[in-house]
Amino acid sequence: MRYKSQKLAYWFFALSMLLLTLQIVYGFIMAFAHLGYDVLHPVIAFNTARAVHTNLLVVWLLSGFMGAAYYIIPEEAEHEMVNVKLGFVQLISLAVVGVIAIIGYHFNYWEGRKFLEIPRPLDYLVVINVLTFLGLIIATLYKGKKRTTTSLVLTMGLVFAALLYLPGMIWFDNQTMDSFFRWWVVHLWVEGVWELIMGGILAFLLIKITGVDREVIEKWLYVIVGLTFISGVLGTGHHYYYIGTPKYWLIIGGIFSAMEPLAFLGMALFAIAMYRKGEKKHPNKIALSWTLGTAIVSFVGAGLLGLAHTFPQVNMYTHGTLVTAMHGHLAFWGAYAMIVLAIISYSMPNMTGRKLFDSTTGVLAFWLSNIGMLGMTVAFGVAGVAQVYLERKMGLDFGDVQKEIQVHFLILIVCATMFTTGIGLFIYEFIRYGLPTDEALESVN
Amino acid sequence: MEVGKHSDEENLTAQVVRGKVLWEANNCMGCHTIMGEGAYYAPELTKVVERRGEGYMKAVLMSKTPWSPRGRKMVAYGFSEEQANDLVAFFTWIGNTDLNGFPPKPDYKSTINTK
Numbered sequence: 381m382r383y384k385s386q387k388l389a390y391w392f393f394a395l396s397m398l399l400l401t402l403q404i405v406y407g408f409i410m411a412f413a414h415l416g417y418d419v420l421h422p423v424i425a426f427n428t429a430r431a432v433h434t435n436l437l438v439v440w441l442l443s444g445f446m447g448a449a450y451y452i453i454p455e456e457a458e459h460e461m462v463n464v465k466l467g468f469v470q471l472i473s474l475a476v477v478g479v480i481a482i483i484g485y486h487f488n489y490w491e492g493r494k495f496l497e498i499p500r501p502l503d504y505l506v507v508i509n510v511l512t513f514l515g516l517i518i519a520t521l522y523k524g525k526k527r528t529t530t531s532l533v534l535t536m537g538l539v540f541a542a543l544l545y546l547p548g549m550i551w552f553d554n555q556t557m558d559s560f561f562r563w564w565v566v567h568l569w570v571e572g573v574w575e576l577i578m579g580g581i582l583a584f585l586l587i588k589i590t591g592v593d594r595e596v597i598e599k600w601l602y603v604i605v606g607l608t609f610i611s612g613v614l615g616t617g618h619h620y621y622y623i624g625t626p627k628y629w630l631i632i633g634g635i636f637s638a639m640e641p642l643a644f645l646g647m648a649l650f651a652i653a654m655y656r657k658g659e660k661k662h663p664n665k666i667a668l669s670w671t672l673g674t675a676i677v678s679f680v681g682a683g684l685l686g687l688a689h690t691f692p693q694v695n696m697y698t699h700g701t702l703v704t705a706m707h708g709h710l711a712f713w714g715a716y717a718m719i720v721l722a723i724i725s726y727s728m729p730n731m732t733g734r735k736l737f738d739s740t741t742g743v744l745a746f747w748l749s750n751i752g753m754l755g756m757t758v759a760f761g762v763a764g765v766a767q768v769y770l771e772r773k774m775g776l777d778f779g780d781v782q783k784e785i786q787v788h789f790l791i792l793i794v795c796a797t798m799f800t801t802g803i804g805l806f807i808y809e810f811i812r813y814g815l816p817t818d819e820a821l822e823s824v825n
Numbered sequence: 826m827e828v829g830k831h832s833d834e835e836n837l838t839a840q841v842v843r844g845k846v847l848w849e850a851n852n853c854m855g856c857h858t859i860m861g862e863g864a865y866y867a868p869e870l871t872k873v874v875e876r877r878g879e880g881y882m883k884a885v886l887m888s889k890t891p892w893s894p895r896g897r898k899m900v901a902y903g904f905s906e907e908q909a910n911d912l913v914a915f916f917t918w919i920g921n922t923d924l925n926g927f928p929p930k931p932d933y934k935s936t937i938n939t940k
């Protein structure tokens with residue numbers, strides 16, 4: 381059974397695709413700057429490019445999550461979205477706040493705290509926006525016939541994500557305290573509540589695509605939520621090794637963060653097991669690729685590459701080097717970018733009525749973007765490890781080391797071009813699907 | 826509080842705080858790291874006072890053209906003497922926090938000739 385109000389999701393996905401494109405443009409600006417061509421310096425200095433790159437990332441992912449919720453919640457609750465008009469208002473205000481923030485970054489209007497650069501007045505608008513979104517989701521769930529575990533986990537993730545935005549808005553005179561609470565947002569998002577959002581979307585997709593019983597899939601979901609909380613909360617300690625906090629964090633952070641990959645391993649095993657078990661072979665092969673892909677690549681990028689530098693003895697040397705950028709790219713890509721692309725691939729045929737899910741373009745988009753991103757990860761990784769040895773072990777000057785490792789940014793750009801081609805094809809398919817229609821959503825299947 | 830002891834809370838003067846305000850208002854963290862957090866485009870600044878000294882730093886901060894002896898450009902902020910002093914105070918304070926051994930002492934520094 382499908383619902384007309386699910387159409388709203390399409391517009392959030394469209395906003396996502398637009399912002400993703402812009403994010404990539406700013407990524408290239410930084411990659412060229414690293415290579416020695418910072419020709420845009422007078423107009424778009426590196427710190428502007430970086431703030432735009434990472435904030436666009438967060439906003440397009442959030443827009444994707446919101447679209448996912450607007451698609452999934454009516455179907456799970458068996459009830460139309462309570463107020464579609466307000467949903468559109470929320471969409472437009474999200475886009476407007478995002479655009480103002482991005483423009484502001486070009487004019488030195490920001491708060492210089494990594495990932496939380498949005499200036500205070502805009503923070504309040506973000507809060508209002510997110511409250512509207514949550515209000516709509518919760519009201520729909522409340523009025524709906526069913527409250528499934530999948531929809532509750534997804535909603536819980538979204539509610540906690542909103543609450544955890546608040547500690548990032550407190551001013552501290554002390555840099556250590558500042559950093560301490562910055563991690564409540566950054567770490568507890570990506571290694572806590574966003575995992576619930578990912579788990580919820582993943583469970584929904586697996587139920588639809590593999591046809592395995594909801595009871596079985598939701599049992600796994602409980603295990604994953606449990607593992608996430610047990611490891612992720614105290615795992616925050618892996619950011620409290622070297623910022624002026626007491627030594628006991630070395631032990632707490634080391635032990636608990638080393639358990640964090642288990643939640644990602646759980647998701648990978650879960651997705652593969654359900655795929656094997658599934659009787660029904662859903663025709664949407666591309667959605668299946670993205671669904672299994674997100675589970676596997678997130679384990680590699682977040683789980684394994686996170687583990688690689690999470691022990692204090694290693695982190696002492698890799699802390700704040702390009703090694704972190706290596707992990708950041710594959711983790712964000714595997715866990716959160718791919719899950720958004722998965723729900724888009726699954727829902728587009730249902731919303732538009734066009735079944736483009738066995739096109740070569742779609743398959744190419746999947747492989748080019750993934751292989752390109754893996755290549756970028758290797759390029760960052762090699763540059764990062766070389767940096768660690770030359771700067772932290774040999775004691776060469778930062779600037780001299782950067783010259784030595786510059787060539788890896790050429791490789792980065794080559795791989796990023798491949799990645800971008802894949803994303804280009806994905807967006808081309810997205811456009812080819814056309815607009816969502818009531819008829820498509822009404823045709824039960 | 827223990828965090829305070831580690832992070833040298835008692836020497837957190839008004840001047841240090843003014844330096845921090847400048848640090849955030851200009852998003853220096855978008856190029857540099859401090860306490861190992863930030864961007865990977867420009868030098869780590871936790872121990873910059875120890876490494877370069879006050880005079881060098883003030884030259885960087887007050888420069889009216891993009892500072893770039895090693896190739897990469899810093900934004901030309903052209904800070905006033907007073908602002909530069911505030912930032913130096915901020916970095917001096919950061920340099921005195923107990924970071925559990927970070928940044929690590931290089932193993933081979935003494936045998937290598939760096940400019």
Ligand code: HEM
Pocket residue numbers: 494495566570571618619637638640641678682683685686687688689690691695698699700701704707708711712715716861862863
């Ligand atoms: C999908 C999940 C994850 C994402 C999106 C992610 C992303 C990131 C990002 C962007 C940073 C840089 C943050 C900053 O400096 O502000 C970071 C740092 C870090 N991550 Fe993750 N991460 C994930 C999961 C994990 C896991 C599971 C582990 C450990 C097993 C881990 C270990 C680390 C460590 C140790 C750092 C600090 C690096 C440093 O000292 O510079 N991450 N992560």
Ligand code: HEM
Pocket residue numbers: 403404407408410411414430433434437704705706708709712713717792793796797799800863864865866
């Ligand atoms: C064409 C593609 C891309 C290029 C060339 C690129 C390049 C870069 C560069 C050069 C940096 C700055 C590193 C520094 O501070 O020096 C960066 C940061 C970052 N990028 Fe990208 N990027 C691209 C796509 C992406 C995508 C698709 C994602 C997410 C899925 C992403 C996530 C991030 C994150 C999380 C950071 C911050 C890392 C950290 O603080 O450790 N980037 N990127």
Ligand SMILES: [Fe+2]
Pocket residue numbers: 567571615616618619
């Ligand atoms: Fe973390």
